[in-house]
Amino acid sequence: MSEIIQDLSLEDVIGDRFGRYSKYIIQERALPDVRDGLKPVQRRILYAMYDSGNTYDKNFRKSAKTVGDVIGQYHPHGDSSVYDAMVRLSQEWKLRHVLIEMHGNNGSIDNDPPAAMRYTEAKLSRLSEELLRDINKDTVPFVPNYDDTTTEPMVLPARFPNLLINGSTGISAGYATDIPPHNLGEVIQATLKYIDNPDISVSQLMKYVKGPDFPTGGIIQGIDGIKKAYETGKGRIVVRSTVETETLRSGRQELIVTEIPYEVNKSALVKKIDELRADKRVDGIVEVRDETDRTGLRIAIELKKDVNSDAILNFLYKNTDLQISYNFNMVAISDGRPKLMGIREIIDSYLNHQIDVVTKRTRYDLFHAEKRMHIVEGLMKALSVLDEVIAIIRGSKNKKDAKDNLVAEFDFTEEQAEAIVTLQLYRLTNTDIVALEKEHGELEAKINDLRNILDNHDALLNVIKDELKEIRTRFKTERLSRIEAEIAEIKISKEVIVPSEETILSLSRDGYIKRTSVRSFNANRVDEVGLKEGDALLSHLETNTQHIALVFTNKGRYLYLPVHKLPDVKWKDLGQHISQLVPIENDEYVLDVFTEPDFKQNADYIMATKNGMIKKSELELFKTTRFNKPLIAMKLKDNDELINVMRIEADQLITIVTHTGMSLTYSTDELSSTGLRAAGVKSINLKDDDVVEMTQLIQPNDTILMATQRGAVKRIGFKVLSEAKRAQRGIKLLKELKSRPHRIVGADVISDPESIYTIYSNKDSFSGKVSDIHLTEQYTNGSFVVDTDEFGEVNALSVSVPETSKDE
Template sequence: MFEEKDKKDKDNENFDDIETDIGSNLDTNNDEIDEDNKVYEIKPTILETITDNISPIKIEDEMKVSFLDYSMSVIVSRALPDVRDGLKPVHRRILYTMAELGITSGTSYKKSARIVGDVLGKYHPHGDASVYESMVRMAQPFSLRYPLVDGHGNFGSIDGDEAAAMRYTEARLSKISNKMIEGLKKNTVNFRPNYDASEVEPEVLPAKFPNLLVSGVSGIAVGMMTKIPPHNLAEIINSFIIFAKNPEIDINDLIATLPGPDFPTGATIYGKKGINQAYLTGKGSFLIRAKAKIEYLNSGRSRIVFYEIPYEVKKPSIIEKVAFLVRNKKILGIKDVRDESTRHGIRVVFDVKKGFSPEILLNKLYHSTDLQVSYSVNMLALVKGVPKLMNLVQIFSHYLEHQKEINLRSLNFDLEKASEKLNVLLGIKVAIENIDKVIEIIKSSKSDQIAQEKLANTFNLNPGQTKAIIDMRLGRLTSLAIEKLITEVDELKIEISEIKSIIESPKKLIELIINQHKSVAEQFGDQRRSVIVPEINHLDEEDLITDEVVIISLTQNNYVKRINLDEYRLQNRGGFGASTSSLYKDDELKSLCITNTLSDLLIISSNAKIFKLRSHQIPDSSKQGKGIPFLNLLRLQKDENISNLIAWNQEYKNHWLITVSAFGNIKKTELSAFRNIPKNGKIALKMVENDYLVSAFIVPDDPNIDIIIASSQGLVNRWPIKLLRNSGRASIGVKAINLEKGHKIIGACFTHGNDFVFSLSKNGFGKKTPVEEYRVTGRATKGLMSIDSSKAGDLIFVSTIKEGQEAIIITKRGFAIRIDLDTAPVISRKTKGVKLIKLKEGDEITSVSLIKKTVNDSQTNESES
């Protein structure tokens, strides 16, 4: 309670002080002031005083100057590497700090937080996260081809997992980083003050290998960016040595010595032309593709396994992308995706569904995901603080000049130290040769300084020599020590002579640089990881598909599959046929279509809408396969069924599409109207209520052909096509035949007048009849009897045929028989025909497809069970 009161009193005191301060800035005009009419003079405040010194400036001018300053800061101090050591400032400061802390490859690890703290406090006054992330990247073997930092702890993964917090991880310089800082204490590079002039830092590291090309770099500055891929150390050094021996080498000859980039994640590089262009001009691009293999399992299934992925691509992003494509039906045929990677290597598995080609799926995965990426090269780096786009020769040239400079400075440093040591040893040698006199001089001198002066005057010695004599131990006077001294003097003279010879000979200096780099290559060189392929074969999906005759099978419930024609072997007529499909409950076969894998397939729905697919897009299957729903391939509406499948020949030019409905309407439309069909289909025929499409076929532009229309009761109407006018896609058409009540159209075809009419009933009775027996009548007439339906059953199929054709007859229970129609008897129009297939009780014909007879057909009977 008392504490609260004291607090209030203190607040009141503060408030009184404020009032006093405010009052001090106010001045009255009179000593005695009328309280009702006070007049105050307001003195200028501090803010007003400052404002008086502000000069107006145009904001656009200030923006230009400020943005230019910012841009230069980002370009020079943040985003771009130096051409000499290949490092950005933050990376250089990290390595230098670790060197200063003594955390080299031969010492124990030190906490990352300590390293980051020193970098921030001494050299890099920016965010700690950016410094730690830069250090983490230098420790990741999947980011750098040769990591510059040896990390201990969780430093992230190729899956994109972040590193542990800096308080948990530890680090030290890697072995190859010793070559980055080697000679740093020999005055090999210039130092400059840090941000507050309390420390000094190197402008560049000595870097005894071409780190810019070996480690690679990427960075975005203001208005410019750099992106240099990593390379194999041994290959880069080999190429550099060739350049060092002959700096005038033609750039194309130099490029020929360097295979190309080598990524830490391996993978395959496609596009030698793009690589050479980058080396020639500084800009270029190429493709990186994941390495994959296809594993075939005993179950008949297959899987695609990726074991190396493109550089800087994260595995989870690949898997997520594929899952998205599968969910949205952009890619069909992938059953499951698994990441089976371990610490020993990458293994991403895609299980392939039966009926799908793994080669085609692999091609789709490359083109639809980051399993194949484009890498754009932009070899931009700082040259004397100025950003410059360089080719391979220019990069090597600047690097070679850097090596010359640091080696000369190192040699001069060694020469100075050796000369100083030789000077001392020569003085000691003089002292030993005159030891008695030296001892006498020293004993007679009152101080070291006097002794040094007497020695200098007596033996003509310099200060360095006299000091060494004064500091010399008596142990140096032994005969063994004297011999050692003489030997050491001789060795130093030889060493100094060699150093001078290198300094004075540019050729010897180059030889020294070459030998240094050979040593680095021998110590750290390894095998290439990335495979380079000169050019990628831009294969379309269909380049991987064999063009062969296939059967497209459709069921009543819209399940579809693709079967090789050889699955249906030729049989004698009159058999039960072979089991052709394993159907779902309450489903039955509806129709077959004979086509080629590389042909288009026109798919016509019950709503008279046309879709188009390539035949190979329908999954391959066996006769016993159930197939997949058409809904997986097409954008069908609810309750929309597939009625017809038509093989589209690309050679069709002046052709027409004939569509016929169950109620007897027929229409002729130019086939060219259906060349470009959107994914949601195109209307082919306008339908009246409860009507549906029963037949569709393609005819040539020939006025001499006749149309044949057949009803379920066995009536056939033949009339000239010229009686059918051309119609638009959305029209209803005209009447094709005069149907009796309860009858419907079951099919239609066309004839040139020299064919046979092949008729088949639901109960398996069929025949072929000369077309001449069907006289030409007018359109919309009743037609002539084609088969005795009272005995053979309702007519199910009618088509014109020529010699050399076969028929595949399908029943609703999934049995099929393939017969040679040349063996079928020629019978007159009014008969019921002969039994072409035996039907089991409750079974009936649902579909017939005609094909041309092949050379290798054999009369082999299949199982009839």
């Protein structure tokens, strides 16, 4: 053997070898492909399971069998690396939608290792079938495997945008990727909108993709960071645990963590909090317990008595993984090279892949349909001259001779002749020609459809859209992560419950109540109140810690709450849910709150229901010594509920607005005082299909604002109303339409025209100034402020008074 010795510098050799190695791990190991969102090992696992029939509709199979198939045919690496990747595809706290279903111990959120592969069983999930669907129809390129004994796909057909839905994380040479998971329904909706409008902006896409949707839930803060990431591929958000406050029988409070940030190790988090307690870095924690069970995640942090729970929680947010920063780094393989991509580029790359997949699948289906059509035409022709065909076959020497004779005599093609000579005798019946004619017609229609898809780009896009909609319908789920626009500032404070003093009491629509110091309230605007996503401020009022709060609910009940027992928190903090103070029913919600210094004043409460009942009760009747459960304020009939509560000290005018646009105005002196358990009297005479939307006190200078389900807002002045008697039909406020009549879904009496109104649908909200809505006459339907095709049907209206000057 002759030796060939090359004289090379070490620097050149190492640079060349490392460059080759880097190229390999970037392209073939650590980064996902933008088209199917999978790394090579994940793609090989899914394809190996699919190829061996280990699908969702079959029985589970030993994981070791799959691992063996993968390393034996496609992935020449260690079995542990393949099994680890396989396990991750089955972990619901890692993937938003798991791609593999696994029986047995597949690890835990505490980072416990899974059972050995010989003990666990697995199969493809139902959703992963959509990644592999049509792979046998020449839709994706196949390449030889590592030893040229078989072939493997370079990419999967991926009938849904898996990269965004399940996200990805990985580190290679010089590149890393962190793509968070998203909600399947939102991503597909955004893809559909992109197909319809390729020039759609990131801001418009964010109407559909609100942000990441982590499988572990939590609260995401920072819409600006989300938008930046969607535009550039890089951005920062804050992910915060979902924490509630519970009160123990001993009077102590405990923080209950039910959701933690994505990819946080729960056991390490619990250990860290307990270390802070043991090291006395935070004073006020008695015990930390991991109470997680099969019903869900739960970490209990028990606090000392009279400790400010919000201050401790803020300390834990700052010093533990109860709150983390998540940095987008959306790098994926595109056209064979790593690329930092925004959401539009990811969707565009995915769409181009789908166009290619559907085009190839259509060509495949067209080829086989035309091939079958050719055979069917030959069989139909043969049946039309059946006797001659039989005679020729009987007179032939062998099969080949019979085929040659048929071709020569009747101009059959080779394929048609083959089909004729292999035809079974039972198919020579009269029924078979009918079946062939039916099949011929179906094939003809199918071929026309397939050719139309290939010739018409819009038809091809419609196919993609229809298939995406079908996947969305089958697999969409509700969001798990809530999104808050701003990253909350963490201020660590060790304040305790303040003594009796002037305070601000606030109540939200979702039932969160709190008292706040006047200083904290004055330091912020009214609209900066701490609220959960989708919640709104119902009422805030100045009171004293010695006063009593009366909270009325839709069930005709009231809660008697001493103000000093309410949670004392900052204006920007959430407060405590009313049910943690007094137990209420699951479908019961708060309507309004009033405070009383005592119950000796000459005042009355007026309560009105949606079915048109009303009652007046004296203030002194509401005093009680038992306040650990809700008390009856008004007896309600079946299917009725309380909608408005008013407090008066002298007779006033009251006005009612109904769903169909009727209105009645009368004086409260028509109401007699009754006991709390009374059902009241009829307020307005309603038609069978009508309900009351609003019952409120009104002054001559006030106006009424109404919103209809069609997105119209109407404002009328006091002069439109006419004072009448109780229990009449009233006057009509809307113009009746035969087609799609307007129906009032919310109304409010406006004292200050500078107030802000907000209308809501199931998917959006819109706000505006009341003064921008001009006063109109009686028989009009107002002005349209939203398009319900985009906005959705309006279902609610709320009005907030403008912020008063801090100098006043």
